Every structure is written in C-alpha cells, then in structure tokens.
Amino acid sequence: MTGPLGSTPVTGPAVLLDGEPVKLADRPLKAGGQAAVFPVISNEGIVVKLYREPPGADQERRLQRMLTMAPLGGRPTHSSQPPELAWPTQLARSPSGQFLGYAMPKFGEPEHVQLVALFGRSMRLRHFPQRADWRFLLGISWNLAFMAARMHQEHLVIGDFSSNNVVVDRDGFVTFLDCDSIAFTDPGTSEYFPCLMQTADYSAPERQKGSPASPATDDFALAVLIYQLLTGGNHPFGGVRRDSDSEATVADNIAASCSYVVLPQQVIVPRGVIDPVVLPPSLLELAREAFGPGVLNPAARPTARDWLRALNAERSRVQVCPDRPGHTYGSHLQSCPWCTHTAATGQDLFNEMTTAPSPAYPLAPAPAGGLQTRTALIAISITVTILVVLLLIALIANS
C-alpha cells in the first residue's frame, strides 16, 4: 500500500469553472468531513469548495437552481458592506465533466473572521483589538437577526446556523458561508431541497431528533448566537447539570431543556460566567422564552423579527463606561457590569491589561485608528438607518 496521503498532488485538483480550467492551491484552506475549500491561484477573490465524495445528481441540481437565484439581493447596501451570503457563483467540474463542487466569493481572514472568535476573551482581543465592545456585539446581533429575518421572508431556511459558518468583518457586518446546505423550495419547479447539515450546539431539540430544518430551528440557533454575543461568549446551555451523567454535553442540555438562564439552580456554571441580567429586560425576556418554553415548543420561540425589534430599541440606548475603555452596556444598568466583572475575576473581558483605568479611548494606538473607528461607526449607523427603513417598507408591503 502506498501512503495515500503522501500522494497528495503537488499542484491542486484540476477543475473547470464554466468550462475554463483554473488552478487551485495544493492545500485546502479548510478541510472538513464532507468537503474542502481551496484557494484559486489565478483569482484571489474566489474559493472553490469540492466535495470529498461524488456529490450526486441532487446536489448538482440544487447548486444549478441556486445559480438562478439571487437572495437578499436587490437592496442598496453600504459600499463597505460585504454580501450577507457567500452564494455560489459557478459549478466546478472535473476535466471529464463530472460535478465536483462550486465556486463562491472568498470571505477569509484577516478581513473576515468566524463569529466564534468573538466568544472567548483572548480571541476577541486578538482579532478585534479595541473594536469588539458590547455595542459592537449588539450591532452584530442585530445584523444576524436581520439576515435571518430576511432569509425567512424569502422562504429560505439557513438550517446549519452556527458560530463557525458565519464570518464577521471589522465593521461588524456578517456573511453566512455554507449556502449549499440551506433549505429551500425551488420557485420554478417546486422541488424541495432540505438542509442535511447541523451543528449540535445550535440544534433545537426537534432537529436533534431528526425533524427537518425550519425557520423555528433557525430562530433557536439565532437566540443562542445572540445570547453568546451579548454575554462575552457564554453558551446558554453551557455548564454542568447537577443531575447529568459524566459525558453530558451542550447538546444534551438542550435536549433536556436545561439552561442556567432559566434554571440557574440546576446548573453548575464556570467561574466568571456573566449574569444574564447584563441583557436589557426586553432581550432577557426573549432569551428566557427561547431557553425556557421555547426549547421544547417551537411555536413559543421568539422569531428573528422579535429579536430584531428588541435589538433595534436597545442600539440607541447603549451607555459608555466613564472609567474604562471598551466598556459599553445597556441602559437598564446602574453601573458598568464589565468593571464589576473585572473586579470579581481580575480579568477585563474587553481590555488586554487589567490595570488602572486609562483615559484615552479610542485615540490609541494611532489617530488614524480612532478616525477609522469613528468612520466605521458612522457607516454602520447610516447603513442601519437605511436597512431599518427598508425593512419597515418590506414589512408594510407584506402585511
């Protein structure tokens, strides 16, 4: 037997895009169980996703139908906003014509970082230095809710909605990556394409048991993602259930409908977990619905629109901590929760060093940085205003 991995070709796989041969890098950017994503040597703007096993006629038809669609399009976006969906642009075939995968726009590091990078302190500080305060995280939550609401409005189901397949740029704009797994009904042929992928930590209980993906299962994942964003990365089904066996995971806590946000007395949580009341009351109420009755009853889950409405109201009310840079929080709080957390744990979730309060922010490190930050904030607020207006128009038009 020859070492099969030793036989990795020096040049990448040979593929054709729209009949044109392109050169792929020999090593994939990302390789998972089902597929690998390769950079294209002659075109830095796109990547090619190739399935490990021949993907079959269903998948080929799915991709072909997707090429005829342009979801979440047709709206003016801010010039700096990337598309919200890494939608397929071309099919990838072998020189003999076999369907292998597809090309899509590239959303890679360092410009685009997986959402999960915002959940841990050290990652957050490394990838979003002096940017990722609570206000920024609230803005990302809004962007996620907006994307989900609009997809649902266009009868698309994200299906596999997780912190790994959404990327965020430095302005907080989000892009969903794995579009080939979304569930939709082809408007032309009425053929239904189900979502066959899921991520356990974001799967609603009915999905874990085999039900198809639905807007309600997206809403469950959205609630988890928003909760994680607003609490510095704490999964609402994290922590060890007092009655659980030794191998119980996040997914098991979901299946058991046991969240410390709703049932704090039943779960041992890690030191330094943020008190859920850091969420403003309207958002906390949605979280308690989503992680309480909404776990087992999809109809009781707040929808993406519910989240959007509540997030919208909070965005204009964010307070800025007078004592420490990078500390922003909801209008409902009397004092800065991040200062309290720093005092309790010795660790500042939004600053590198836990030292005495430093005055200048966001002036450091360079004037340009501060200016960019301000420009970006202005850009975001303009975009948000435009989007809200558009959404309202859409809502009105729909009703």
Added chain:
Amino acid sequence: MRRDQQPRPKSPPADFAHIEIGNNAQRLPLVLCLDTSHSMRGTPIESLNEALRSWTRDLRDDVSLSASVEIAVITFGGQCVNAWQGPYPLPPQAGVSPFVSAGAFQPPQLMASGVTLMTEALELAMQIVMARKQELRQSGLQHYRPQICLVTDGIPTDRNGHPTDRWRRLVPVLSHEQQERRFRLYAIGVGGVTSHGAQVLEALAPKFNARLEGFPFRDLLQMMSASASAEQKGAGDEVFEKIFSRFTQRPAWEH
C-alpha cells in the same frame, strides 16, 4: 540531537493557566500518545517535531478549535512513559494537569531512544483524560468526547525492550470505555510497522487503526484536527469513519 538553541525551563511556570478564565467554550481534550523509542531516531523524530510545530501554528490560527481543543502529550520511549505540559516534561505523579489550551500550546522537542512501553502509555492517557474531565466538570465546563491518538512504529515491549503481550489487558477496557463514549482512540502505525504491530493496533482500536507508509505526521495531525472539528459539529460516527478513511482512500477530485 536537540536543535533549538534556546534553553528551556525544566518545569512549567507556576502561572501556567490550568483552566483559562474568560473562555467558557466546551472543551475537547486531545491526547497525543507518541512513540519515541529507539527506532524513531533520526528523520522520523525530526519530522514528528517539525509536524508538531506546524500543527501547533495551524491550531492556533483556527479560531474555532483553538478555544476548545486542549492538548496533552504522552511519550513512550527511553525507559519510561512521560507526560508533557506543552514543552515541559512533568515529573511522575506531579499532580498537575498536562492539558494546555490549543491557543497557548507549544510543542515539546522530542528525542528518541529506548523501549516501547505502549501499554503503560495508553493507561496513562486514559488516566489523564479521566482526571481532566473531572476537573472540567468541577469548574462547570462541559467537554466533547476526548480523542486519544496513538502513534507507533513498533510493537509493545517491556522495560527491557522485549516484546510483551501485556497490551492484551487493555483490549476489554478500551472497548468498554469507548462503548460508553468516554473517548475515541485512534491507533496509527507508521514507518515499517510490522504486520504483528498492525494487529496490535487493530485489536486496540478496531475502528480507527491504520498502517501508513513513511512518516506522514503532518497529515496525521491534520486528521486529528478534522476529527476535532467533526466532534465540535456533533457529527455522527459515520463522519469520523469517513474522515479516518482518508488515510486509505482518495477524495473525489483526485480520481
């Protein structure tokens, strides 16, 4: 043989993070159980060290895995079995966890000599996984199913270097533990592992064993990362088998 010129401290610094605060991600303990016996001398151990270094960089850059994966290294070579906390060998019964978060992990600089105490190494791997799970749970942290990756180019020996059958006592234990989903064991033979060696690996890890030509440590470690990603995703057993079968099968685009 030691190539890097920087002096390394003999023991881990006191402030080495035991459990990283501010990171409440569900953890994924991963044990590399590596053969560093005499037969690994020269190119094999050098390429293992090199592969560990590049894997460490890749892991650190993977925002998803670096927050979740925790690495411990166990070596079996010389006259004993060693646990390493990152680059530091731990004294036996140190009472310190060898696991280091992937984001902070630095690989040890391994040297090859001595005998192949594979049985003892696997027993230590199971021990440290069990202890780590307990520590995590006491801290309110959950964990995914841990992964243990055994890599060898030989057959189990005793302390005098004589082949031994003591590994057989592990077979029922490993089988039971894995049935209880307590960890996943991968057993990989590299270099000139004999068919007897391959049989041992097959008995230890009936589902995830392989016999590879040469020393493709880099691909092997990438496979461990891919499995870790699948574990994070909550994939079914068939996905792990698919990932593992990449050792023997080529993907569609290479046909």
